Amino acid sequence: MKDKTRLSDLSRPSGEQLLHLDPEDLQPLPMSRDDGSSGHAWAPLSQQVRDRYECDLDDTCALSLPRPKTPEQERELVGQFLAGLEKLFTRENNWTFLQPLLLTVEHCARCQTCSDACHVYESSGRAEIYRPTYRSEVFRRLYYKHVKGGGLLSAWQHGAIDLTWPMVARLAELAYRCNLCRRCAQTCPIGADNGLVTHEIRKLFSQEMGIAPKELHESGSMLQLKSGSSTGMNARAVRDNVQFIDEEMSEKTGLAVETPWDVEGADILLIHNAGEVLAWPENPGAFAVLLNAAGVSWTLSSELAAYDAVNYGVWYDDAQLARVALMHAQVAKKLKVGKIVMGECGHAHKALFVIADRILTGDLNIPRESCLTLLRDIVVGGRVKLDPSRNDFPVTLHDPCNMVRLMGIVEPQREILRRICPQFREMHPHGVDNYCCGGGSGFAIMSGHNFQDWRAQVSGRKKIEQILNAFAECLDPSRPKYVCAPCSNCKGQIRDALNYHDLWEKHRILYGGLVELIVNAMEDVTPGFIEWEWR
Amino acid sequence: MTVVLYLVIAAAVLAFVVASLERAVRYARAPLHLRWELYPVPHEKPARVAYGGSYFETSEWWKVPRHFSLIGELRFMVPEILFLKALRENNRPLWFRSFPFHFGLYLLTGSCGLILLTAGLSVLQGRPISGVVGTGLRETYTLGGVSGLVLALVGAAALLHRRLTAPDLRSYTTPGDILNLLFFLVAFGLLGVGYLLRPEGSAGVLTIVTGILRWDPTPQVAPVFAAGLVVTSVLTAYIPLTHMSHFVAKYFTYHSVRWDDAPLRDNRRIAAAFAEYLTYRPTWSAPHMKAGGATTWAEVAATNPKVGGEKRS
Numbered sequence: 147m148k149d150k151t152r153l154s155d156l157s158r159p160s161g162e163q164l165l166h167l168d169p170e171d172l173q174p175l176p177m178s179r180d181d182g183s184s185g186h187a188w189a190p191l192s193q194q195v196r197d198r199y200e201c202d203l204d205d206t207c208a209l210s211l212p213r214p215k216t217p218e219q220e221r222e223l224v225g226q227f228l229a230g231l232e233k234l235f236t237r238e239n240n241w242t243f244l245q246p247l248l249l250t251v252e253h254c255a256r257c258q259t260c261s262d263a264c265h266v267y268e269s270s271g272r273a274e275i276y277r278p279t280y281r282s283e284v285f286r287r288l289y290y291k292h293v294k295g296g297g298l299l300s301a302w303q304h305g306a307i308d309l310t311w312p313m314v315a316r317l318a319e320l321a322y323r324c325n326l327c328r329r330c331a332q333t334c335p336i337g338a339d340n341g342l343v344t345h346e347i348r349k350l351f352s353q354e355m356g357i358a359p360k361e362l363h364e365s366g367s368m369l370q371l372k373s374g375s376s377t378g379m380n381a382r383a384v385r386d387n388v389q390f391i392d393e394e395m396s397e398k399t400g401l402a403v404e405t406p407w408d409v410e411g412a413d414i415l416l417i418h419n420a421g422e423v424l425a426w427p428e429n430p431g432a433f434a435v436l437l438n439a440a441g442v443s444w445t446l447s448s449e450l451a452a453y454d455a456v457n458y459g460v461w462y463d464d465a466q467l468a469r470v471a472l473m474h475a476q477v478a479k480k481l482k483v484g485k486i487v488m489g490e491c492g493h494a495h496k497a498l499f500v501i502a503d504r505i506l507t508g509d510l511n512i513p514r515e516s517c518l519t520l521l522r523d524i525v526v527g528g529r530v531k532l533d534p535s536r537n538d539f540p541v542t543l544h545d546p547c548n549m550v551r552l553m554g555i556v557e558p559q560r561e562i563l564r565r566i567c568p569q570f571r572e573m574h575p576h577g578v579d580n581y582c583c584g585g586g587s588g589f590a591i592m593s594g595h596n597f598q599d600w601r602a603q604v605s606g607r608k609k610i611e612q613i614l615n616a617f618a619e620c621l622d623p624s625r626p627k628y629v630c631a632p633c634s635n636c637k638g639q640i641r642d643a644l645n646y647h648d649l650w651e652k653h654r655i656l657y658g659g660l661v662e663l664i665v666n667a668m669e670d671v672t673p674g675f676i677e678w679e680w681r
Numbered sequence: 682m683t684v685v686l687y688l689v690i691a692a693a694v695l696a697f698v699v700a701s702l703e704r705a706v707r708y709a710r711a712p713l714h715l716r717w718e719l720y721p722v723p724h725e726k727p728a729r730v731a732y733g734g735s736y737f738e739t740s741e742w743w744k745v746p747r748h749f750s751l752i753g754e755l756r757f758m759v760p761e762i763l764f765l766k767a768l769r770e771n772n773r774p775l776w777f778r779s780f781p782f783h784f785g786l787y788l789l790t791g792s793c794g795l796i797l798l799t800a801g802l803s804v805l806q807g808r809p810i811s812g813v814v815g816t817g818l819r820e821t822y823t824l825g826g827v828s829g830l831v832l833a834l835v836g837a838a839a840l841l842h843r844r845l846t847a848p849d850l851r852s853y854t855t856p857g858d859i860l861n862l863l864f865f866l867v868a869f870g871l872l873g874v875g876y877l878l879r880p881e882g883s884a885g886v887l888t889i890v891t892g893i894l895r896w897d898p899t900p901q902v903a904p905v906f907a908a909g910l911v912v913t914s915v916l917t918a919y920i921p922l923t924h925m926s927h928f929v930a931k932y933f934t935y936h937s938v939r940w941d942d943a944p945l946r947d948n949r950r951i952a953a954a955f956a957e958y959l960t961y962r963p964t965w966s967a968p969h970m971k972a973g974g975a976t977t978w979a980e981v982a983a984t985n986p987k988v989g990g991e992k993r994s
Contacts, residue, residue: 152852229966237712238961241978245711246938253930256853257779259772274852283853303857303923332719333771336927337934342717356967368969372987464715465970468982485741499737500716504945504955505982511945519740554720554735554942578720578733 151274153305156284156320157313158202160213164275164316165204171271172603175647176614186646188603189596200315203275206600208322208359208592211315220311223355227314228292230354234346235293242464246339247346251286254279254338260330265581265608266323276604278330278340281320284313285343318357321347325586325605326461327547332578348462358462362588366458367466371473375420375454376591384453387423388430388446395431399665400672405434408481409445415483416444416517417474419491419634420454421591426637426658429490432665432675436521439670440529445481452477455494460501461588471502475510485513487520490659492546492633493586496553516549518632521661522558525565531669534566539626541567541663542616544609544640545580546633554578559632559660566667567630573612581608583631585639601639602646610643613655623654626678632660641681650680683884683898686907691893693914700921701929708933713954719939723757724749735942743946754940763787778843782836782865788829795822800890819887826886830873837865861925868912875906 155164169188191201201207214220233239234247260278261267267276274280287307290296296304324344331339351357370376375384388405395403406412416437422429437444447453451473459466475498478486488495499514506512524530543563549555556577563570573580583590584606592601617627629644631637640657649655656678666675721733726748729735736742760766765783769776799818803809810818841862844854879885884892884900889910892900902910920926945951959979963972969986976984 226966233963233965239963239965241712241958241961242715243717245708245714245933246717248711249708249930249934249938253924253927253934255924255927256850256858257768257772257775258849258853259768259775261849263771277849279853303855303860305853305855305857328719331939333767335765335768335771337931337939339717339719339934339938353965353967353970356969363969368987371985465965465972465981468978469985472982500718503716504713504951505715505959506945507952507955507959513741513743515741516737519738523740551720551733552718553737554718554722554725554729554733555737556720556732556734558738 149272149274153280153283153287154308156275156316157308157310160200160202160312160315163202163204165273167205167270167273167604171273173269173271173607173611175607175611176618186599186602188599191595195595200312200319201595202312203316203319204273204323204600206597207319207595208597209318209357210360210594211318211357214311224309224311224314226355227350228309230350231288232293233354234350235289240346240349240464243342243346243349246342250282250338250340250342251289253336254282254286254334254340255336256283257335259333259335260338260340263329263333265327265329265584266325266605269607270604275320276323278324281317281324281347282340282343284317285347317347318351321351322359322587322589322592323605325547325582325584325589327582327586328551329547329579329581332551345461349464352463353465359588359592360594361592362458362462363466366456366588366591367463367470370451370454370456370458371466371469374450374452376456376458377420377424377454379420379423379454381448381450381453384420384423385448387427391423391427391431392434394427395435398431398672399435399668399675401435401439401670403431403434403438405430406445407448409443411482412445413443413484414445414487414520415452415478415481415485416446416487416489417452417455417494418446418489419456419494421456421634421638422489422491422659426634426681428662428675429634429659432659432661433489433517435665435671436524436530436661436668439668440524442520442524444487445483447477447481449473449477449480455488455491455498457494457497457502458588460493460497467497467502468505471498471506472510474498475506475512478512479509483512485515487515487517489517490632490634490637490661492548493635495555496548500553516553516555516558518549518555518558518562518660521664522561525562525664530664532566532664532667533669534568534667536667536673537567537663538569539628540569540571540617540620541628541630542571542573542613543576544573544583544613544629544631544633544636545576545578546631546636547580547582547586549633550580551578559630562660562664563630566663571616573616581612583609583633583636583639584643585635588635590635590639590642598642598646602643606639606643606646609640610647610649613640613644613649614653617653617655621653623652626654626656628663628676629655629657630660630663631657645680654678656680682907683892683900683902686889686902686910687893687896687898689911689914690889693918696918697921700918701926704921704926704929705932708930708937712958713951714938716941717938718942722940722942723753724751724940725753726750727753743944747944754936758935775843778836778839780836781832782840785829785831785833785836788825789833790829792822792826792829795825796886796890800887800894803891804894830869834866834869834873837862837869841866857923861923864912864916864919868909868916870909871905872909872913875903875909879903879906 200211287305290304328341366376392403457470883903888900964974965972971984
């Protein structure tokens with residue numbers, strides 16, 4: 147694809163779509179159809195949607211931002227954007243990320259080293275608007291012009307930019323074409339972080355203009371603050387569901403399984419992504435089986451928000467991040483537990499352990515530990531008897547960016563897999579150099595309009611390529627294969643992408659968590675915990 | 682005219698130092714931020730640095746003293762600073778151009794340091810430095826200066842060529858970027874030509890620096906060489922005003938952002954800073970923020986916008 151899109155094109159008038167991706171533009175997938183596309187047709191946005199919402203960036207729409215009806219409305223929105231832009235660079239409003247933001251905005255040399263590290267840019271066939279520096283450069287020029295008050299000299303030095311409503315609307319959408327995996331930042335020779343710029347643009351739109359994807363805000367963090375979970379489950383519903391899971395696990399494993407609730411003074415408060423309870427009940431079920439068998443003192447909590455680890459604010463809004471993190475910590479404090487252990491959820495790990503660490507002051511700074519180290523200790527410590535031959539099928543490991551590149555939890559999950567999975571093989575690259583699953587930064591739960599097409603075809607494409615390569619010598623469907631993804635959102639994205647590209651049907655590639663593999667290998671458990679059927 | 686040249690050089694050096702310091706102080710005084718580290722973090726245990734592991738891999742990590750290795754950081758920083766390791770690994774075509782440019786600047790800077798040392802010593806002892814030490818210093822800074830100038834010129838030309846011809850760089854290149862590289866080419870070109878063509882008996886670099894230290898205006902500086910020195914001085918003062926000051930920023934992007942994995946636990950400095958930040962009053966306007974300048978960040982964080990905006994205990 148010879149993409150001639152320029153920075154100034156972001157200001158093109160409303161109604162002009164900036165990018166259209168043809169299947170032949172996309173990076174071909176190995177061992178798949180010659181044209182690199184899947185059997186699925188990419189559903190185009192309807193004219194009704196295009197008329198109603200700002201969808202002038204590319205072939206999809208993440209925000210469903212209504213089109214302003216009058217020039218006055220446009221001017222008002224541009225004014226709000228400018229106000230938010232200025233606030234991003236003030237201590238009072240953005241002390242949370244002011245220093246790294248200034249460092250990146252003022253020093254990126256636009257050397258484009260980061261471009262080759264970006265899976266979205268590469269998978270799209272190098273579409274210019276997906277280049278990590280594209281949105282950052284627009285943002286940088288706006289900063290110099292409108293925050294630093296630059297005139298002609300500044301425009302000459304830093305580049306000119308015209309601020310219009312179509313540009314603002316496209317920039318809002320463009321902030322949701324990046325997985326925030328920060329692979330780009332990892333390669334930057336200067337240490338600039340264009341992923342951070344995306345994060346800050348999202349914050350501007352949310353915190354000043356109230357603009358965020360519905361799945362992340364209204365149906366996400368706001369629902370969690372209201373009912374306790376972004377799934378909408380209240381405490382009663384989640385307890386009922388977990389009770390049902392316990393019964394099913396008891397029947398399936400042959401062990402009596404009972405999940406403890408609200409146990410004061412327990413060693414561990416375990417917090418799952420509540421999506422697991424609904425979508426993959428075998429995951430919280432496997433935790434219950436394993437922790438009980440290992441004799442761990444643990445509990446779940448039925449307090450508001452404490453039975454759902456998710457913290458979507460980490461992707462778009464500092465206030466929402468802080469609110470949910472505080473709730474998690476307050477519950478742990480109230481229960482007087484020894485520590486919080488986070489279940490298999492990458493962004494929840496990063497939100498509570500890393501990003502929110504310094505706002506959990508005083509006795510709210512409850513010790514927090516990853517489930518991966520707990521699971522490693524159980525497996526390596528021999529606290530349950532394991533039979534690796536039960537996992538004698540090809541297994542590869544997906545590294546969730548939040549746990550690995552952004553937290554440095556790399557080896558515990560590998561120590562486990564090397565012990566219990568005789569046919570474990572790595573993807574390439576892996577560890578801190580991994581590629582995002584394509585569902586990072588909230589995409590895994592965003593499916594409005596045809597966004598699912600975009601994330602299966604573009605943002606998730608690199609991961610599919612890695613999975614196919616990892617299983618290259620055993621793609622025959624007679625051999626079932628397992629992609630281990632110890633993160634709920636990664637699992638959701640991998641499920642959607644495998645399904646989209648028919649890889650269960652064609653190659654019998656299944657996905658699942660880590661704890662399921664451990665329970666599948668437990669000698670005391672009835673064989674066949676992992677069921678080879680699509681879910 | 683020699684006095685004017687002295688003034689320009691001294692002012693440029695002063696401007697460079699002041700502007701660089703101002704930039705460094707500005708970043709240093711920016712609030713501590715929420716953690717945003719990126720692995721590998723080189724002050725971790727060497728075995729972990731190799732694959733990018735962190736203390737989060739340790740069970741009950743908060744009970745274990747935190748490992749911090751300055752040697753580990755230096756092991757990363759020295760090849761990065763001297764040889765632009767990250768660029769070499771991630772963008773080899775650019776490295777072939779950028780490395781000679783930067784290494785040339787290092788050689789020039791080092792040579793300037795040696796010239797200053799030589800001049801300072803001769804001023805202190807009241808006569809030129811002679812003998813093995815004097816010869817060694819002169820040969821070292823001459824070799825370093827000339828090779829540095831050549832490398833920087835070649836690198837600047839190569840970078841400018843790439844900026845103007847590579848499509849992915851061209852569309853992101855501003856007139857200012859072109860000026861910056863042209864500035865280097867003109868300054869160092871004049872400096873080199875002026876140095877080589879200066880008439881016998883006219884002042885060389887050591888004479889000029891010694892003259893500045895003694896404030897002795899008698900040395901005669903050849904016009905082209907003087908022009909080179911003036912343009913280079915202006916360039917020196919200009920650099921910290923632009924994104925080329927990334928030699929300042931890079932310390933912070935690595936040490937204060939990528940590698941800042943210090944947990945809050947028991948860290949009084951961080952706790953005190955964050956206690957202050959939580960009293961700030963944000964003015965974000967979105968309804969769910971419940972901000973508006975009247976409430977503090979602590980209050981915003983403790984407010985549940987879905988429960989009538991009530992504060993939680």
